[in-house]
Amino acid sequence: MAASVRPLLHLCFVVIASMFALAKSPTAAYAAPRVTEFTLDNGLQVVVIPDTRSPVVTHMVWYKVGAADEPKGVSGIAHFLEHLMFKSTEHIPSGEFSKIVSRLGGQDNAFTGHDVTSYFQRISKDRLPKVMEMEADRMANLKLAEKEVLTERDVILEERRSRIENNPAAILDEQMDASLYLHHPYGVPVIGWEHEIAQLSPENAMTFYKRYYAPNNAILVVAGDVTPEEVKKYATETYGKIPANPAAPRSVRPSDPPQRVARRVTLEDPRAGKASIHRDYVVPSYATAAPREAEALDLLAKIALDGPTSRLYKKLVVEDKVASSAGGSYMGSALDDGKFSLYAVAADGVELDRLEASIDAVLSDVAANGVTSAELERAKNTYVAEYIYDNDNQASLARRYGWALSIGRTIPQIEGWPDEISKVSLDDVKKAAGSYLDARRSVTGILKPLKAPVAEATPSKSRS
């Protein structure tokens, strides 16, 4: 039961945190651990990250499948299956998985994104063989009882209500994504559309499971006080017994036609609080960008959008006093396109037109003139400091490698990232800003408080 709730907590937070974590790959110069990589005969890719500071390990399995791989009409099935993985197998009674981990003194969790689904435990090193046995067991032997599937579906519907429907900013975000992606499945929310979640069946979950959950479509990441030889031995004895499924690797998804019109969506909601403006641009991700382009977008986001020293905050909050807060980020850790996102909350009495004019002024300026060398140096240094800091965190390290490998990056690319960042020039940043901060690639979301209470939006009629 706890497991089914906790993954949801992570649906929003862990995924976003990890997007940044990807960026933070160390080289030897940045106190990098010595990572070992090998592949079992059945195709399971294994990565071992040594960390002997305490006798604990982080054990993660990453499936190279996510919500963007769902068939038409069954949105939410990837996340639903993630919940159901905490139910029963041949060897684990229903709902016991997390309780067993807990009794062994460990913690476990899972999350689903558009591109990946990940399961993990943090536990003392002597328990590693046991959690590997359990994780391998549910890779192959999941059992779904009709009744508990339907109960879990109600849990997810309730979670959707509490996380999306009760949060106007989350509703707007879903609608912005649906407008931003014309054809690509990133326009469908990870948790799924409510009317489709309500129809998900045990068969939908089992079909998705049997297609995608296989050792040759997964990456095992073990970080902690363990040797590669030990991991290899344990993994061979557990995961190694599961046959590969040649059909498991995902298909290429439909891609978007050219981004060619500026879009705008307006949500008026009595619960909205202060009015705010949100904007997303479709930009390349680390997986799709030309060399140094994604790194330039990372630096651009840091300089233009991130925190109180960013250009956006300084202009909107400090100088023009049109916003009470403002910020943004680049989400580059995606198999397909990435996203460059920002927001600003209107200060009291400020019209949204005026707020938007200030936002546009900041963006036009960086697009036309780039940034300064002092800003670029500071941003690079901040990133390096953050990587080093993250190297101290076993879970962050495991997530960095697992996520990046799942979207097709290689270990040299992950570890060479700080070097690539250091090579980004003023011109690279200017070029990225000039190319991608183009209104035609964007959707602008307007969230407004609605004074009078309003009836719920009438749902679309479905086919009769």
Place this chain on the structure above:
Amino acid sequence: MAASVRPLLHLCFVVIASMFALAKSPTAAYAAPRVTEFTLDNGLQVVVIPDTRSPVVTHMVWYKVGAADEPKGVSGIAHFLEHLMFKSTEHIPSGEFSKIVSRLGGQDNAFTGHDVTSYFQRISKDRLPKVMEMEADRMANLKLAEKEVLTERDVILEERRSRIENNPAAILDEQMDASLYLHHPYGVPVIGWEHEIAQLSPENAMTFYKRYYAPNNAILVVAGDVTPEEVKKYATETYGKIPANPAAPRSVRPSDPPQRVARRVTLEDPRAGKASIHRDYVVPSYATAAPREAEALDLLAKIALDGPTSRLYKKLVVEDKVASSAGGSYMGSALDDGKFSLYAVAADGVELDRLEASIDAVLSDVAANGVTSAELERAKNTYVAEYIYDNDNQASLARRYGWALSIGRTIPQIEGWPDEISKVSLDDVKKAAGSYLDARRSVTGILKPLKAPVAEATPSKSRS
């Protein structure tokens, strides 16, 4: 060769004309022909519409499949297959189909919509057995040579360029549809996205053909100087020999989540001419509406949007002088949702804000106050006059029955339509306007001339 060009001419025009044609079903009181309907053993539904005024027949085959039934990532395959159906079979050499019809003194054509694909010939009555034999032949025996498939793909790409890419209003329309439908495949253009058309293969076409082209997924409509007995005999000897395919009927498509945010897309284009505003609302179709709701929307569109006597035209062009033209329509002939659409072209020197305010004033007025009984009577009378007029046209009649039956309407529904229209009350119209002219169900498209020439929009990066 001619056949491959002519279908395209109809892609835009015939489809839209037919949407209106659906509405125009006669009752006995409206000089209706006596229609006969029967089904062959293999599931082919046959409709015979007598018309003995001249010795010609219109022969149509309607497949209950269209662009909205395409698998993910192969947009355009329904229309592409329609083109390829004019290539070769076991018995017809490549490209000869239309030439044979022409040599027999007939005309032929085809078109593809989101819900239907239709092939038809108009020919002298004694040639009917021959065209039935040919049409039945290509229902079962299509042959696709790699080379001619690839050549035809280039033809379609060129057609897309000329019809969509050279027409800013068509580009905007595609983008508006992509925003209006959040999840439903009506958001994908019938002709397909260019980057996907460019990848379509003979295998894609053959897979679609083998799945959907079968007698139990088709409707044969014969209008003209022929008896039901003759049609039955010919059809049994030709179509009757083709086995049913139990897998042919289409699956239910993904439906949209609730329509909850007003959307807006802006296209600036140097070729745009005068600035214009376009708006589409998602509304029920005849297939999804509650009783009299679709009829009320038809009448509302007639009164509010259709022609120089409409409210929109009178207010924008005549009274406020903010538009040089304005109009709109209801497209209710759809398997899933329908669309209520309008546009206005700005008069010289008029700002778009002012134009949009006038549009909104017209719509708010009908939503709040409905229409007058004089307007409603006039609109009903106009429709009846148009139906009677259409009854005189053999092709219009055949299309009316074929289209409506293809989306699941019955003959009594088709023929009872004028009676249903006559029953629509002032209150029904007011209720439809109040329920569906809701900004949250809409997308507004802005088309603006761009003074300076601009580079082409950068295409989205595809997965590397």
